Amino acid sequence: MRAVCNTESFGRKLAMTSRGVSARSTVELLRGILVETGNQSVKLSATDMELSIQTSSPAEVEEEGRVVIPARIFNDVVRSLPKGDLLLEHDRAGGTVRLAAGENEYRIRAYAAEDFPQLPAFDEQNAFTITGEVLVETVEKVSRSYSRDETRPVLTGILINFEDSRVRMVTTDSYRLSIKESELATTFEGSRQAIIPARAMQEVSRIFSGSEVEQIEISLSENQALFRIGDVLLGTRLIEGNFPEYKRLLPDQFEREISVPREDLLETLRRVNLFATRQTPPVPVSLSFSDGAVEVVVRSQEIGEAHEKLPASSEDEFHISFNPGYLLDGVSAVDSKNVIFKFNESLKPGLIVPAADGEEEPDFLYLIMPMRDPSRS
Numbered sequence: 495m496r497a498v499c500n501t502e503s504f505g506r507k508l509a510m511t512s513r514g515v516s517a518r519s520t521v522e523l524l525r526g527i528l529v530e531t532g533n534q535s536v537k538l539s540a541t542d543m544e545l546s547i548q549t550s551s552p553a554e555v556e557e558e559g560r561v562v563i564p565a566r567i568f569n570d571v572v573r574s575l576p577k578g579d580l581l582l583e584h585d586r587a588g589g590t591v592r593l594a595a596g597e598n599e600y601r602i603r604a605y606a607a608e609d610f611p612q613l614p615a616f617d618e619q620n621a622f623t624i625t626g627e628v629l630v631e632t633v634e635k636v637s638r639s640y641s642r643d644e645t646r647p648v649l650t651g652i653l654i655n656f657e658d659s660r661v662r663m664v665t666t667d668s669y670r671l672s673i674k675e676s677e678l679a680t681t682f683e684g685s686r687q688a689i690i691p692a693r694a695m696q697e698v699s700r701i702f703s704g705s706e707v708e709q710i711e712i713s714l715s716e717n718q719a720l721f722r723i724g725d726v727l728l729g730t731r732l733i734e735g736n737f738p739e740y741k742r743l744l745p746d747q748f749e750r751e752i753s754v755p756r757e758d759l760l761e762t763l764r765r766v767n768l769f770a771t772r773q774t775p776p777v778p779v780s781l782s783f784s785d786g787a788v789e790v791v792v793r794s795q796e797i798g799e800a801h802e803k804l805p806a807s808s809e810d811e812f813h814i815s816f817n818p819g820y821l822l823d824g825v826s827a828v829d830s831k832n833v834i835f836k837f838n839e840s841l842k843p844g845l846i847v848p849a850a851d852g853e854e855e856p857d858f859l860y861l862i863m864p865m866r867d868p869s870r871s
Contacts, residue, residue, distance in 0.1 A: 495559025495584035497531045499551055501595055504580055505572045507538055507551040510704075510726065513697060515565040516542030526562040528610045529582065529591075531555045536582065539613055540565065545694050546613045546729040559584050560607035563591050571600050614729045616720050617713040624661065626702040626710045626723070628676045632663050633695045635674040635858055638823040640692040641667035648735035652692050656714075657685035664740055665692065670820050671740055671861040672827070689737055690719050694730035701726050743843070743861060748836035753807040753849060754788060756825065756833045763822045766792045766800040770818035773797065778815035778865040781835075783808035792818070793867075814840045815867040824860040840864060 508527070516524040519542065528539040535550040561584045571593060572580065581594040590601040633652070641649035653664040662675045698721045702710060711722040721728045763779065769792040770776045782789040788806040793799045814837060825833055830848035834856075837844045843863050847856040 495529070495531050495561055495582065495591075496557040497536050497553040497555045497582050498579050499536055499553035499582070500578075501572065501575050501580040502577050504536065504551045504553075505575075507549050508569055508572055510701065511538040511540045511547050511549055512565050512569045514540035514542065514545055514547035514728075519543075522564075523562055523605055523610050525564060525566070526605055526610075527565045527568060528560065528562050528607055530558075530560045530607075531582070532558045539610075541611055541613060541729075543611065544691065544731050545697065546727075547697075548613060548727040548729075549725055553582075561591055562605040562607050562610055563602055564604075567602055571602070614715075614718050614720060616711070616722055616727055617715065621711050621713040621722075622656070622678075623709045623711050624678050626705075626708055628661075628678070629710055630699040630702055632661065632674045632676045633699045635827050636663045636665040636672040637692060637696060638665075638827060639667055639670045639672040639860075640665040643667070647733055648689060648737055650692060651689040651733040651737075652695050653687070653689050653737045653740075654695075655685065655687045664737070666738060666740060666743075669817065669863050670824065671743055671859075673740070673859040675857045686714055688714060688719060689733040689735065691730055691733060694719070694728065698723065698728055701728065744845075744859070745838060745843070748838055748845065750783075750808070750812060750835075750837040752783060752788070752835045752837070753832045754804060754835065756828055756831060758804050759790075759825055759833060760822075762790050762802045762804060763818070763825060766790055766802060767818045767822060769794045769797050769800045776818050778867050779818040779821055780813065780815040780867050783810075783812040785809055785811075812837065812840070813867075814844060815865045816844070816862055817865055820862055824862055827858065827860060841866070 511527055524542060530537040534555055536553045537550040539548045575595045578595060583592040591604045593600045649667055655662045659678050660675055661678055665672050701723050705724045707724040713720040717732050719730050719732060766779060770779055773794050773796050777794050780791045783806060788804050790802045824846040828848045832849040834847045834849050835844060841864055843861050846860040848858055850856045
């Protein structure tokens with residue numbers, strides 16, 4: 495294997511591919527990047543057996559070949575090199591890869607590529623397209639609510655449903671629930687539902703945000719989801735299991751519907767949360783509604799108290815408390831001028847939605863469990 499490529503553009507592709515490398519695996523090959531030369535390009539592939547990333551960088555290929563190079567030292571060396579040409583050359587007899595840039599030369603011990611896992615291929619026939627900005631926005635809205643607890647794998651994923659011209663994404667960590675619906679770029683024939691790891695969806699968003707393409711192509715199989723973003727192919731295993739029946743968690747009706755200015759509320763929550771989140775576990779932030787106003791209160795025995803008052807469309811007295819971080823996440827995800835709170839009782843879940851125009855149903859829902867406020871007991 496022997497090829498010459500541009501250090502800067504190759505380095506960007508290498509850094510991106512490195513995000514698919516397994517950092518904890520005891521299998522040496524999974525801590526490396528498969529490098530393949532051919533067709534005037536260098537193809538880079540990495541996988542941790544759950545997520546895979548494949549891409550390529552233009553190159554002058556003098557000799558075709560395949561080799562696996564340890565990702566960390568490979569990435570660190572290329573990133574540190576000056577701009578210009580980079581020579582990649584595999585010395586089979588010595589078991590090393592030579593990197594040469596100008597007067598700089600490095601030799602990295604490499605591995606044979608024969609045992610590197612075979613990565614999935616994109617199914618062109620069953621693929622469909624979604625506008626990248628739509629996918630990124632939808633993922634961003636629901637990513638706050640997925641669980642980081644690996645003991646319940648199904649909650650670490652995003653439930654995604656494609657049907658007709660819409661996509662719906664749902665996440666929950668048992669304390670809050672996010673639902674976002676968006677329009678697809680094309681009509682999806684029939685319907686398909688899958689639980690995709692949130693980590694993979696966030697990686698798709700990150701890759702798209704750094705690209706110049708407008709569309710993302712998607713291919714779903716029984717146990718894999720593949721996303722093609724320009725010349726990058728990201729694959730991920732689907733999560734097996736039954737996602738909670740989230741529709742049952744949504745109350746049929748609410749006794750109160752209260753509107754609060756979003757920007758004012760966000761600024762208030764950021765300030766009062768300074769008193770809440772400096773304590774472990776965080777103390778609750780309380781919303782005390784009255785006629786035409788809401789008082790946002792945090793009482794910390796260790797630090798002190800914070801009180802702020804805002805206008806609200808409430809008509810009677812009502813009190814409810816929440817985890818400060820969860821409440822801030824929900825309000826942040828709303829993109830309308832006003833935030834709508836829907837409540838029943840102070841110890842029953844509350845709903846946060848954007849203020850909708852006319853009779854339209856909101857395309858984003860954030861259900862949040864309340865907390866007991868020890869200062870009021």
